[in-house]
Amino acid sequence: MKQKYLIAFLLIGFLMFAAPATAQESARAAQHTETPIEGLSIYPNPVTGGKVFISSSKNHDKIIEIYNVLGKSVYKTRIRGRELDVSTLAPGIYILKIQEDKARATRKIVVK
Numbered sequence: 001m002k003q004k005y006l007i008a009f010l011l012i013g014f015l016m017f018a019a020p021a022t023a024q025e026s027a028r029a030a031q032h033t034e035t036p037i038e039g040l041s042i043y044p045n046p047v048t049g050g051k052v053f054i055s056s057s058k059n060h061d062k063i064i065e066i067y068n069v070l071g072k073s074v075y076k077t078r079i080r081g082r083e084l085d086v087s088t089l090a091p092g093i094y095i096l097k098i099q100e101d102k103a104r105a106t107r108k109i110v111v112k
Helices: 003-033
Strands: 042-045 051-055 062-067 073-079 081-083 092-100 103-111
Touching: 073 081
Parallel strands: none
Antiparallel strands: 042 051, 051 081, 062 073, 062 092, 092 103
16 A cells, blocks of 8 residues: 555656656747758858858848857847958857848857
């Protein structure tokens, strides 16, 4: 009889803790679903001349955010063409977040 209570208690405990974790994982997966930017090209990488060229199939206006390796936003702008001026950035590794219409992409760039 004690074994049945123990098994029931363990089963209930397992279900209480396992279900929320699964729901959290599903929510995280849904948050990270991005529509990719078709034909995205970022060059040159590493950046040596202070300019990065960002092109895509649509070439619509893009919202650009640049983060340092600590996750701090260091630059935000909107570009209408393909050219992004990064001459004000110190040499280092940066995360480039690009949004074009509803599509988004994240890339790493190196500034020398």
